Amino acid sequence: xxxxxxxxxxxxxxxxxxxxxxxxxxxxxxxxxxxxxxxxxxxxxxxxxxxxxxxxxxxxxxxxxxxxxxxxxxxxxxxxxxxxxxxxx
Amino acid sequence: xxxxxxxxxxxxxxxxxxxxxxxxxxxxxxxxxxxxxxxxxxxxxxxxxxxxxxxxxxxxxxxxxxxxxxxxxxxxxxxxxxxxxxxxxxxxxxxxxxxxxxxxxxxxxxxxxxxxxxxxxxxxxxx
Numbered sequence: 690x691x692x693x694x695x696x697x698x699x700x701x702x703x704x705x706x707x708x709x710x711x712x713x714x715x716x717x718x719x720x721x722x723x724x725x726x727x728x729x730x731x732x733x734x735x736x737x738x739x740x741x742x743x744x745x746x747x748x749x750x751x752x753x754x755x756x757x758x759x760x761x762x763x764x765x766x767x768x769x770x771x772x773x774x775x776x777x778x
Numbered sequence: 779x780x781x782x783x784x785x786x787x788x789x790x791x792x793x794x795x796x797x798x799x800x801x802x803x804x805x806x807x808x809x810x811x812x813x814x815x816x817x818x819x820x821x822x823x824x825x826x827x828x829x830x831x832x833x834x835x836x837x838x839x840x841x842x843x844x845x846x847x848x849x850x851x852x853x854x855x856x857x858x859x860x861x862x863x864x865x866x867x868x869x870x871x872x873x874x875x876x877x878x879x880x881x882x883x884x885x886x887x888x889x890x891x892x893x894x895x896x897x898x899x900x901x902x903x904x905x
Contacts, residue, residue: 740807740875748812749878753869757854759814760882763889764851771844774896 780830788830795823803883806876813879817886824891833895840895843888850885854878 731743731751738746748756803816828836857878861870 738871738875739873742807742809742812744810745807745812745875745879749807749875750871753858753871753878756878756882757858757869760851760854760885763886764847767844767847767889767892770893770896774899 784830788826792823792827795826796820799823799883799887803879804876806879806883813882814886816879817883818890820883820887821890821894824887825894828891828894833898836891836895840892843892846888847885847892850881850888853881854885857881 731747735741735743735746738750740746740750799816799819799822801816802811802819803813806812806816824836857874858869860874861868861872864870864872866872
C-alpha cells in the first residue's frame with residue numbers, strides 16, 4: 690500500500706473519530722442543557738398555534754422566519770443548479 | 779436498462795407513495811410530518827419513475843416545475859404578508875399552518891425533482 694493512501698485513510702479515520710466525538714458530546718443526554726426557557730415556552734403555548742404537532746408548530750409559527758430562510762435556500766439552490774447545469778445544448 | 783422486476787414494482791408502488799406523500803403534507807399539523815417531508819416523499823415517487831423509465835416523459839414538464847418553484851416562494855411570502863395586512867407582524871400565524879404546509883410541500887417537490895433532473899443531465903453530458 691502506498692504511503693499516500695495510508696495517509697488518506699489515517700486522516701479520514703481521525704476526522705471520523707472527531708465527528709463522532711462532537712456528535713456524542715452534544716447529545717441531549719450527555720451535554721449540559723441549553724436554556725430551557727424557550728423550549729418550555731414553545732411547549733406551554735402550543736395551543737396558541739392551533740397545531741398539535743410540535744415540530745410543525747415551531748417550524749411554521751414560532752420559527753417561521755427560519756422556514757422562510759429554508760424555502761429561500763431551496764430556491765437559490767434551484768436557481769444555481771439551473772444556471773449551471775440546465776443550459777440548452 | 780432496468781429489469782422487469784423493477785418496472786413492475788415501480789408501477790405498483792407509485793400511487794401509494796404519492797398517496798402517502800399527500801397524506802404527510804395534509805396532516806402535517808396533526809401527525810408527524812409536514813411540508814418538507816411530504817414534498818420529498820412526493821418527489822421520490824416521481825424520481826422512482828425517472829430512474830426506472832427514463833426522464834424523457836418528464837422533460838416537457840421541467841419549465842412548469844420551475845414556475846411552480848417560483849410561485850411557491852412568492853405564495854409563501856404573500857401568506858407572510860397577510861399577517862401585515864391584518865394588522866399584525868410578518869408571518870403571523872392566522873391559522874395558516876396547513877396552507878403553509880401545502881405550499882412548502884409543492885415547492886419542495888418541484889425543487890427536489892428539478893435538482894435531480896438537472897444534476898443527472900449534467901453528469902451524463904460529461905460521460
